[in-house]
Amino acid sequence: MEEKSYKEYLEHITTFIFDVDGVLTDGTVTITTDGDMLRTMNTKDGYALKTAIKQGFNICIISGGTNEGVRVRLNHLGVADVYLGADNKIEQLNDYLTKRQIKSENTLFMGDDIPDFPVMKMVGLPCCPQDAVPEIKGISKYISHKKGGKGAVRDVIEQVLKVQGKWSGNYGAKYD
Template sequence: MIYTKFKTIKCVVLDVDGVLTDGKILVTEEGHQLRTFHVKDGYAIQYAVKQGLTIVVITGAKSLGVKARFEGLGVKETYLGIHDKWSVLEEVMNRYQLAPTEVMFIGDDMPDYLCMQKVGVAVAPADAVEEIKAISHYVSRCKGGEGVVREVLEKILKLQGKWHNDIFVPSV
């Protein structure tokens, strides 16, 4: 079962558009790009960080709002405007001394393909493109922006004995 691979995960790498968002971008008259994020994903991200899981965001997006969102959740590794995601991921894996089996990548489209092929666990939202779903070890029941990250992080942390039902009030 794929869930046995979840137990060894130390680092979860996230794409943004199509994974943490529904892939839609609202552009204002001033040219600002606006996205919506699911609060349940935010809760799981900040909780996972507090439980010692390394969360990395690698995205082609260049929005400072995206960076601010993840900084607010405690994510220390956020890379914006990245076209060669594998080079960034490889550097992160070397710096943290992570084996591919310890890394999960959640992606939805072709810019994520190479990274997803090289990590221990590749995950796709339910509405990812077919090529990505075909190489994924796990396809979420959730669509992008609808709790994919929450679903997966909760599974990882439960399998690792780190998901607690204590009363916990996060800043999301």
Template sequence: MFDIDGVLTDGRIHVLPDGRAVRNMTTHDSFAIQLAIKKGLRVAIISGGSGLGISEILRHLGVVDLYLNAAYKIEAYEDLKACYGLSDSEICYMGDDLPDYEVMSRVRLAVCPHDAAPEIRAISHYVSPKTGGNGCVRDILEQTLRVRGWWNDVHSRSW
């Protein structure tokens, strides 16, 4: 499970003259997300923001479980667990700021980008050397896929 702002994006929001918000996301994270989904990993997103533009990209990559405007992320987290019959011990969550704290306190593997809030870094089992929006999602997904032997096989070399 991943947050959007500060994890999939660098946390900056550019506002266009017409009022639309634009976020930056790296294709390195995008490639890893679609590959993880193709290989059978379930990727879910829980974000307090609306992320309308990025939600289209995530759906195109194969993300089915997309919780936006989640004021209390723990509610979305509990819903996801119930939907799939998961326990806390089966879940990895990457967050970067205080709204992620409660979920990260429960999961088996709490991870964060290098530039996460100090409180989040303190409860994380792993701190990526990559910052939010700059490959931290790929870092954790690539490690997961490598451990399973799914990273650099013949089926992983295409979009």
């Protein structure tokens, strides 16, 4: 049986789930003298997240990180479902899919490292940034040409929305 092209999955995606560190950020953590851990997120990724939400897509974040600043940023963009401190991402995935009555085959998950491996095996379209670890690249049906924190999230959201005819028509939208 011939393997499907990743583009064949795009038209059925209703839900985007993302890891944070290495996906929405470049994986770098700056530690202040007070011990705060600072991350940087890309505004183009933020614009894509807001656009997907406005177009009726489900967005969820499942991260092992615990920085509440991440939740504040994502909530500001309109992402309501943010799971931080996820030691077992499968539990959070199952909770989210059940709560929202979403089928796993309609779900895209973008991860970049070993903790994402089990949950990526459970979704319809596992994806990763260009700089993901080899094990994650090996199970991904799509590898973005962009690195984590450098537009990989925008890349995959934009592709799905374009395939479904939901990308155009929102010029001039605020994307902070």
